[in-house]
Amino acid sequence: TRISSDMSDPSTPRKIEDAKNISIYNDVIDFTLFELETITKSFRADYVLGEGGFGTVYKGYIDENVRVGLKSLPVAVKVLNKDGHQGHREWLTEVRFLGQLRHPNLVKLIGYCCEDDHRLLVYEFMFRGSLENHLFRRTATPLSWATRMSIALGAAKGLACLHNAERPIIYRDFKTSNILLDSDYTAKLSDFGLAKAGPEGDQTHVSTRVMGTYGYAAPEYVMTGHLTARSDVYSFGVVLLELLTGRKSIDKSRPSREHSLVDWALLKLNDKRRLLQIIDPKLEGQYSVRAAHKACSLAYYCLSQNPKARPLMSDVVETLEPLQGSGGSDGAVQSVLGSGLPSYRVNRRLTTNSVHCRAIPNPKCSPAVPACRVR
Template identity: 65%
Template sequence: MPRPWRPIAAAKCCTVEDHVVLGNLSRCRPTRTDFAKKVAEFRRLSSTSTSTTELIRDDEFSQSFGAGLYAFELSELRAITHDFSSNFLLGEGGFGTVHKGFIDDKMRMGLKAQAVAVKLLDVGGLQGHREWLAEVIFLGQFRHPHLVKLIGYCCENEERLLVYEFMPRGSLENHLFRRISISLSWGTRLKIAIGAAKGLAFLHGAEKPVIYRDFKTSNILLDHDFSAKLSDFGLAKMGPEGEDTHVTTRVMGTHGYAAPEYVMTGHLTTKSDVYSYGVVLLELLTGRRAVDKSKPKNEEKLVDWAKPYLTSSRRVRFIMDPKLAGHYSIKGAREVAALSLQCISSHPKDRPRMSTVVEILQGLQHLKDMAVTAASGGGGGGGGWPPIAGRHAISARARLDKKTISTK
């Protein structure tokens, strides 16, 4: 019988676990000099004729980029996923497929028995070797409670795989948009928003800032207690150096989340991530996707549809997710709406820092001014449309009509 898996609580930032060989990783945030040199060397090496297999197996490379990571054999990963069986499929994307596996405590000395997620690179897919190396570099260097933990990698011939901690509740995307899922409560949505914001704030606040570049609901994974962790660092970029104000790069990411100035010019900054975060905040508020082709033409793009409602605190209730059934803080919803409006500003300088976003959201956690209380009969998970205030208005109108009829 396989051993039952129990989720392991995330270690706090900068905590070194004795059972993991972390090599030279002694800080959560490497200094600018150390990390910048390593990334520069990576870019140089990966652009030369040196094969990726030779590069990743090089001792110096492993010490610089893979410190603290385990190098797995392909046969081992085949075994723990039952040869990448479709029965163990967790998801798939531009990178390839992700399968669930279980590592026992005999596979590597010091490695705990645990469930893992094994990402298998589709060699002919949209993302390639450089994205795989980027994951090894960034997640091999950084440790934080709100970044998914990379346990190890595999590099054999043309095969490229990554092994992560398993996140039992899957992605935020699935919880928000799958009809079969139970609706997330207001408090849980706020908790997820704060956790994701902390992850971005950590990256942006590093000595050498990291631009995530692909912030979206499918890349926000949830632990057993709905703690949010950022995943998929294949598109991450180092921030501008010296007097540079931005990084110029080809436009990549996901339609609907990318900042307008980045799409138009290719100029990438940390404020590009802030815009994407604002879009996700809107998704949490409304229960709508960033882009939904099933909606009428003028409602397809969430930002364009929602913006007019965000400028007035009285209108916010008309765009709240019906699945909340009115069970949300009125003041909290208004504050989140106002914050999302700042984040999606067309002027990058007007967007707040992620550290400020964290501070604002944390101040909303204990608000109790719910739009509907359990006693008022507004419970249930499905809700409906119009919003709760609209339903009360209809009920009041019905009572008035009944009174009028009885007096005739």
């Protein structure tokens, strides 16, 4: 369930005229409505990939028959509801950010359409769909420990890319349904409609209307509307908990004390004797106690009530990298008693393994929206 308040948000573009500058973005195609109708067979019902408050997503296929010179490629076409929750401003925000962002862990925006009151976006097609479906659909094959840690790292790199930009970008809606997986389970962030440019200069936060999803939004953001990169870190902690436990952030079908995943898990995360009780039973035998402790410790610090106590996303990346691969099976039988919660140091620097961003220079575009590269 999305949450929102009606505080004014003057920094968000409002005018349809703002869309005219989109054509300056590199490698983003301005499709006609007719072309997108063609590739989705007039938005046929059996081409639907998913639906939400924003509208409907269809599968399509672009090639030379659509437009000369187009590379053959399966795509996802998002059609925004004309009177839906995600209006022109969010559509434009998504085009403006993704139009110049390029990173292996951000979904690629291939094109858009803005005709009359029609608003459409065209993305690369992600073969395995959302992380939400893989974690919570009853018919889904359980994800392995190694795959879950790989997804956590990929999603963390995507967020770190946004936060480390010349002017930080705050994603604002980090959740399992917005993490898409390609054929080899590489995680990519999608749906940038709520993204915001971060604070500048002496600013400590951006004041904005509260938008996001119940169960994932940071408590201080919900209470005050004060948005920082650490708000995203909290949301990452919630998703990491979902990966570790196999439970939803909010699940009213469970006993009342377990409705909120964060409330239920934090009590156990802070108790060395109960720490491993939160791990998804489907993962039994796939991970070491040491790896589980490190991942649980990371989630614990990401979920700190005090935003300043949360790690930077670059630190999160650094912490997750040693957990990749086999899961460190060497420590699988060590006793949990006496091991305690591992200490977690919040670094204030960017390490050599961090994700770095640089802006693509474009004389027509001011201010530059950063593009991202991994060194």
